Amino acid sequence: MSLIEFEHVNYSYNAGTESETLAVKDFSLTIEEGEFIALVGHNGSGKSTVAKLVNGLILPSNGTVKVDGMRTDDKDKLFDIRKTVGVVFQNPDNQMIATIIEDDIAFGPENIGLPPKEISERVDWALECVGMSGHRKGTPFRLSGGQKQRIAIAGVLAIKPRVIVLDESTAMLDPVGRDEVMKVVKRLRDEEKMTVIMITHFMEETLDADRIVVMNDGCIVLQGGKEIFERETELETIGLDVPPIKRIANKLRAKGVNVADGVLDAETLAGELCR
Amino acid sequence: MKDVSIGQYYPANSVIHRLDPRLKLVLCIMYIVMIFFIQTFTGYALTAVFILALVFISRVPLLKVLRSLKAIIFLVLFTVILTVLFFRGNPEDLLWSAWIIRIYKAALINAGKMALRIILLVLGPTVLTLTTTPVELTDALERLLKPLSYIKIPVHELAIIMSIALRLIPTLVEETDKIISAQKARGADFESGNLFKRAKAMLPVLIPLFVSSFRRADELAYAMDSRCYRGAKGRTRMKIMRLTFKDFAAFLVMAAFFFCILLLRYNWFNIGFIAEIIARGF
Numbered sequence: 241m242s243l244i245e246f247e248h249v250n251y252s253y254n255a256g257t258e259s260e261t262l263a264v265k266d267f268s269l270t271i272e273e274g275e276f277i278a279l280v281g282h283n284g285s286g287k288s289t290v291a292k293l294v295n296g297l298i299l300p301s302n303g304t305v306k307v308d309g310m311r312t313d314d315k316d317k318l319f320d321i322r323k324t325v326g327v328v329f330q331n332p333d334n335q336m337i338a339t340i341i342e343d344d345i346a347f348g349p350e351n352i353g354l355p356p357k358e359i360s361e362r363v364d365w366a367l368e369c370v371g372m373s374g375h376r377k378g379t380p381f382r383l384s385g386g387q388k389q390r391i392a393i394a395g396v397l398a399i400k401p402r403v404i405v406l407d408e409s410t411a412m413l414d415p416v417g418r419d420e421v422m423k424v425v426k427r428l429r430d431e432e433k434m435t436v437i438m439i440t441h442f443m444e445e446t447l448d449a450d451r452i453v454v455m456n457d458g459c460i461v462l463q464g465g466k467e468i469f470e471r472e473t474e475l476e477t478i479g480l481d482v483p484p485i486k487r488i489a490n491k492l493r494a495k496g497v498n499v500a501d502g503v504l505d506a507e508t509l510a511g512e513l514c515r
Numbered sequence: 516m517k518d519v520s521i522g523q524y525y526p527a528n529s530v531i532h533r534l535d536p537r538l539k540l541v542l543c544i545m546y547i548v549m550i551f552f553i554q555t556f557t558g559y560a561l562t563a564v565f566i567l568a569l570v571f572i573s574r575v576p577l578l579k580v581l582r583s584l585k586a587i588i589f590l591v592l593f594t595v596i597l598t599v600l601f602f603r604g605n606p607e608d609l610l611w612s613a614w615i616i617r618i619y620k621a622a623l624i625n626a627g628k629m630a631l632r633i634i635l636l637v638l639g640p641t642v643l644t645l646t647t648t649p650v651e652l653t654d655a656l657e658r659l660l661k662p663l664s665y666i667k668i669p670v671h672e673l674a675i676i677m678s679i680a681l682r683l684i685p686t687l688v689e690e691t692d693k694i695i696s697a698q699k700a701r702g703a704d705f706e707s708g709n710l711f712k713r714a715k716a717m718l719p720v721l722i723p724l725f726v727s728s729f730r731r732a733d734e735l736a737y738a739m740d741s742r743c744y745r746g747a748k749g750r751t752r753m754k755i756m757r758l759t760f761k762d763f764a765a766f767l768v769m770a771a772f773f774f775c776i777l778l779l780r781y782n783w784f785n786i787g788f789i790a791e792i793i794a795r796g797f
């Protein structure tokens with residue numbers, strides 16, 4: 241049994257009305273425990289819809305979504321599903337529930353019904369995970385975007401989910417903030433052995449993923465490791481750029497320079513060229 | 516304006532700050548009720564001394580406390596003027612008269628008492644909100660009113676609505692600023708024209724604000740669901756509120772003071788004479 245299973249899922253917004261939009265079409269995907277999945281696609285390709293389907297915020301129009309064997313349309317399992325899968329959304333301002341950071345992070349564990357002492361320990365742990373230990377008693381309002389988003393991640397972490405879904409959680413951040421968040425995500429994968437689903441439209445952010453899933457118009461169009469970056473033209477037709485270094489490497493190769501496949505960072509590329 | 520979320524809370528490390536917020540709330544209500552039992556200047560003077568002592572103990576600068584009175588100056592003046600103008604007493608009490616204005620001695624006394632009553636009334640909640648954060652207050656309210664949830668009053672829901680409102684205020688204020696700037700950049704004029712014109716100019720600010728608030732509310736609801744929220748069911752709290760010795764002491768002080776006020780008012784055990792001695796002392 242896989243940790244997360246999507247089986248032929250369709251989802252329509254405003255079903256049965258004139259403005260019905262089929263946002264996700266025949267979507268099938270299985271994710272194993274411990275995997276780091278990058279889900280990419282341009283705006284409107286249905287990524288957020290998938291994120292909301294994972295923990296039963298919305299239910300599939302057709303097909304099933306299972307988390308650890310539990311179907312999301314089983315009302316009695318919803319609470320357990322949400323304890324298993326945590327979702328961090330795009331705008332940190334819209335995820336804060338309390339005015340004080342520790343109260344905000346405690347919200348999840350409080351809902352689970354943990355004893356006060358354990359909640360407090362989890363708040364400490366979650367803040368440490370995202371590198372914000374010093375801010376426990378502060379308010380989120382004066383923080384930078386990256387810091388706010390790390391607090392939002394801590395709020396989800398405090399529930400100790402096995403899967404964390406980040407829905408374009410870096411999209412509103414500046415490069416520094418994006419870097420901060422990416423570091424935290426990598427740490428969660430490496431040290432906490434969490435399953436990560438990173439939704440993004442920045443191709444650079446997919447570089448650390450075990451598997452890249454490319455969506456277009458509600459469907460999965462490509463799926464695989466970094467070898468999918470070789471299919472630059474295919475990606476470009478659906479509005480995605482390959483990471484910049486890869487693009488340079490591909491251009492050089494087109495011009496007849498001998499560059500090996502799978503070059504993704506500047507240093508390797510420089511090494512290749514100096515060879 | 517951005518700090519509405521922390522209200523007028525003044526962080527300091529005092530006993531009053533550290534009292535259980537539930538108790539502070541109860542004491543504040545006791546204080547307000549007590550004010551209505553006071554009828555003499557002696558009583559008001561004693562209460563003034565009492566509340567000033569509290570301010571002193573709370574280590575909040577007196578100026579901060581007095582500043583909160585600014586908001587009610589108008590109300591006090593209004594009350595005083597109306598009382599003085601419309602009071603009709605004994606002719607021999609008349610101090611001064613001209614045209615249709617008659618000023619009686621009793622009117623001045625009444626107006627003075629009224630002003631003191633309003634001011635002292637406001638000072639109680641002021642000390643409370645200066646020493647307690649809005650979050651603590653909502654929490655305290657939720658816990659105090661919890662018994663009401665057994666008669667199907669949605670106490671938890673009301674409390675969470677209140678705390679989310681508090682949390683959203685700074686975000687919405689920030690957003691309003693942004694929209695105003697954006698509309699100004701497009702040539703909107705918010706400063707000139709009459710009241711009606713200016714109100715109309717706010718429309719292009721309010722509509723986007725409204726739309727975005729709904730979007731925010733939607734996303735916030737998803738975020739809350741994602742974090743296992745299911746109402747009060749099975750929910751515990753991180754912060755334990757436990758009454759300690761200092762809370763009992765504080766309660767005793769307040770109760771004792773309330774008792775003194777009642778003694779003065781009703782002359783129990785015939786000790787009203789003390790009040791007269793004090794009054795003569797003034």
Ligand SMILES: Nc1ncnc2c1ncn2[C@@H]1O[C@H](COP(=O)(O)OP(=O)(O)O)[C@@H](O)[C@H]1O
Pocket residue numbers: 253254261262263281282283284285286287288289290
């Ligand atoms: N609340 C909604 N109501 C109606 N249509 C929606 C809603 N949310 C998204 N859609 C539509 O569903 C499609 C997929 O959207 P979304 O999942 O948000 O894509 P992405 O996250 O990849 O940008 C888009 O065509 C979008 O217009």
Ligand SMILES: [Mg+2]
Pocket residue numbers: 287288289407408
């Ligand atoms: Mg999206």
